[in-house]
Amino acid sequence: MKEVLEVSDLWIKYYTLSGVVHAVSGASFQLGKGEMVAVVGESGSGKSTLGYALLNMVPKPGKIVRGQVLLDGVDILKLGPEELRRIRGSKVSMIFQDPFTTLDPLRKLGTQFEEFLIEHGVERAKARAMVKEFLVAVGLPERAMHSYPHQLSGGQKQRVSIAMAVALNPVVMVADEPTTALDVIVQRQIMDLIDDIRKRVGTSVVLITHDLALALERADTIMVMYGGYVMERADKKRLLANMIHPYTKALFESLPRMSQKRMPKFLPGYPPDLRNPPSGCIFHPRCAFAQEKCRSVAPVLNEIARNHFVACHLAGGEQ
């Protein structure tokens, strides 16, 4: 199956006044049609930066210093600003934790949506019809087009974001913590909506989240990031059966589980300072199994089983 999205060896750095932040170090993954990959990590793991890179939208002072992002075979990192403007929203789109980022509070939803479509070359009459069609498709009443963002609930606003993000039938939609700010039952509704879109239209989704449980429930492939590096990447079933990387295991242990009557255990310590990262394996300062080698040599992502990659010396992650 031809992959719709291929990310190879992506390195992203922020050139700030207080130093160079190594935000993403060598991330790679592939995504097939209709699949969902979950990029899981704590804050500072580089997951959001990676998300922006998929639209070639890494904010200044960030810079993609190496790597490729092949969207349907085209490396979007090599495209000019005019081409990028055309593909953003139409070939690859993004939704955010706070829908306010995409919605203008001063204009009616219908108007904003229409203008967005018109800017991408849809003619006015068709745009109007599409707006109605998509709002209903995401579960909103038609009259929502006449409302302003503040009149809608968080869940409804997110539905509008999703409608706009899929209206032009993009191959990939990047969802950055789309449900974190919502109530639990609405979270499920939004995730169900995203799954529905995947099945019906075949849109591939990159889900960025800190919630490993959500990732395990919904995604086909899971990629665990820490300090800008990929720690482990595997398809969901394989990961559930066999978590290898100590960080992945720690993340899993930190999930509160009803079945085990105990408070979750959290990893002691703090995420690394990416301006001055530790030598060797980025996780070694917090790793219970760190050895001499881990402190000096950074492990590479190694395929230890079919479709199961781990970056850890203890799992044979040697160059």
Place this chain on the structure above:
Amino acid sequence: MSTILELNSVVMDFEIGVFGRKKRVRAVDHVSLKILEGEIYGLVGESGSGKSTLGKVSLRLYKPVKGKVIYKGNDITKMPERTLRPLRSEMQLIPQDPYGAINPVQTIGEAVAEPLITHYRIDKSEAMERVYKSLEEVGLIPVEDFVKRRPRELSGGQLQRAVIARTMILRPKYVVADEPTSNLDASIRTSIIQLLLEFKRKHNQAILFITHDIVLLSLVANRIGVMYLAQLIEEGHVESIVKDPLHPYTKALLSAIPLVSEEMGLEKVYLRGEIGDPANPPRGCRLHPRCPFMLEKCSKEEPPLVEVEGSRFVKCWLYFK
């Protein structure tokens, strides 16, 4: 074990809006519950359910429009503030947001000492000894250092500890913890919860633990009450609620959390739409527009809260015999 706090058919209304456009919102609609000495009662609900308001009514920070608030047998519903003040040392609040809870112009030492100074009329130096002990208890060490700092110099977790120190210095018997860890990083939540549990154990406190996180409650609470749109719709011991939820809303809540329903082998229940407008709730059963098990009766009449098997209560026509 005796009841330390009782809410009897409590109603709380708020007026929102400006001038011509005022709306009356009923945040708490005839809720009754009893909290026993030394127990942890978990109150769960989504935003807009009225759980925070209920917590504050139970501390008489709001005067309910109807119903009674009874603390240790005393009816405090309409008690004048002056008479209530000494009792307040026994009933305390841990708020959700540690950042606003301490006056930014105070030092941590001053803030933690203040309840002692006002309730026991001791002077500052005597109070300081107890303040030092209190800060040590919550893990804000070195104590001499933290005493002089101001709220803005502390992290979220440290601030919450300071707030807890201030609250616990009065040795309250009833504590309302209103989403005490929701604004904190996931990695420090456990330590804060464990701190609260420590105090509860040492001083045999009753806690009303308010949260949207039912999984957390399953790990700490003795009994759980579920709120939806200002009403208490299910109540029971934590194991039975979590293993066998009765109300469709409770079932939906458990179904919605990733991995939980598979883990517990629960029936999956989905709700349509979103929580209604608290200013204009649906007629009859408030969940009916969203409920997959809706009967005709549900849209017309509000179901009563009935007892099902010992000490399990549900507000749903499906269980009314």
Place this chain on the structure above:
Amino acid sequence: MKLEIVKSPYFLAGLTIISIFILMALLADVISPYSPVEGVGPPLQPPSPRYLVGTDNLGRDMLSRIIHGSRIMLTIVMIAVCLSGMVGTIIGLISGYVGGVLDRILSFVMDSIYAFPPLILAIALSVALGPSPLNAAIAIAVVYIPTYFRMVRGQVLSIKNELFIEMARALGIPSTRIVLRHILPHLTQTLMVVFSMNSADAILTEAALSFMGLTVQPPTPDWGFDLYKGRGFILAGAWWMLVFPGIMITLLALGFALISEGVSKSASRG
């Protein structure tokens, strides 16, 4: 924050001006070349090396009159501002915190006073109380009480809803302590701005009242009254009788306005 104010050029300039005037008032007897109330030379003399600011129509040295005039001006204004500040703040605190019917009544009263054109009200009160420096101070105070009231009340209303106030109530801390220790400290910066703005206004109001003879009786030196006198002699060409008292009034008001600007600028930054 407190240190930042001192760095503001506006604040420093204003403070310098005010300090000079205060020194002038305190050392008036020492630095005046002549007595302000006795004629010491020929009348209506233009500024000269002997009479640096000239003489008035009764032959009194204008410079000495101007130096001594600062005393009356500063005394009346200070009394007025302190009075209105204290009364306005206390009423504002109580009204804002207690709320309810009391708040509505007090707000109504204060709004009524506020609605009155301030100068006319000051004049009316002054006349009603009888012309005297103290009564002028009281009149000016009354006119500005609503300004403090509104500002304090407004801030109290917004701070009242802060979480730490709710926590204080939950901890059983008595209302008086909450108001004095938890609310009032947050008002200091705004109070400083209002205080200085108020002073600038009060100076101009005092000048107006003096102009109408409602404060001091002759021969007491007073800038406003001297201004009034000066009008009559403009046609005689005695511009110095008008210009210098006018400059003094303006400068002193400017000094306070600069302080107010300095504090409010650092408040918005800090």
